[in-house]
Amino acid sequence: MLGRKTFEQREVDQAKAMIAALIAGRATLAEAGADPAAVAVVDPEFFTGLTLVLDRPFVHRVRSVLGRGPGALNELELIVASIIEHERVFTVGTVLTYAVEGSFTGLVPDETIRLGAEQFERLAVGVFAELEELFVVPA
Template sequence: MLGMKEYEQDYIDACRSRVETQVVMFHEVAQAARDHGDADVSHLEGALESLEYEYFNNMLIVLDGYFVHRLRGVEGKDGNALNEVRVLARSLMENGGTVMADPQIRLDPAHSILGLEVGAPITLTLQQYRRISDAFLREIESKFSRND
C-alpha cells in the first residue's frame, strides 16, 4: 500500500467509534466483574489491572494500525500525538513494552500526552488510553482529514 496523505472523514469517524466501543466494553466487563458479589474476588483487582495494561497496550497498537500508512512528512516530527503513538506502538512491538528512542522524532516527555520517558515501561490504563487516543484522532483529523 502507498503512503496516505489523506483519510476520508467517514473512515476517521468509524475508527473513533471503534475506539470508543472498545473503551466502553472494557469498562463494562471490569465493572461487571467488580459487581459480582457472591464470588471470591480477593485476586480480582490485580487481575483486572494486569488485563487493563495488556488490553490498552494492544489497543494502542490497533489504533496505530488504523493509520499505519500515514506519511511521516504530513505527520511531522515535532513530538505530537501521532509521533507519540508511533513511538509507543513500535516500543510495544519491538522493545518488550519499554519506551525506546526514535532519533527522527523530537518526543519530549514534558510536552507529550502521557509523559513517558525513554526506558519507562508502557502499562496503559483506560484513562491514559482515552487521553492518547483522543489526542491522536484529533491530530489525524487536523492533518489528514479529507472531506469529499
C-alpha cells in the same frame, strides 16, 4: 500500500467507533463485578494493546504531512514501535522529537509500557484530533 496524505472522515469515525466499543466492553466487564485486582492486572495489557488497534487503520500516514516534532501521532508511532521492536520498553530514537513534558502519555524513555485508561484516552483524543486536522480533507 503507498503512503497516504489523506484519510476520509468515515475512516476516522470507524476507528473511533471501534475504540469506543472495545473500551465499552472492558467497562461492562468491570461493572459486572469483575474482581478489581484482576482488572488492575488486565488494564495495562488491554490499554497498551489498544494502541496497536488505534494505529493500524492509519499506519500508512506519511511523515511529510505530520513532520518529526512532538504530537499524538508521532507519540503513537514511538509507542507502537517500542511494543513491536523493543519488547515494550519505551524507546525514542533520533527520527522523532519526544519530551515527557507535554506528551500525551507521560512515558519516560526506557520504562516498560503499561498504559492506563487515562493515558490511553489522552493519546486517543490527541490522535483523532491530529488526524482530523492534518489528514482529513473537508467534504
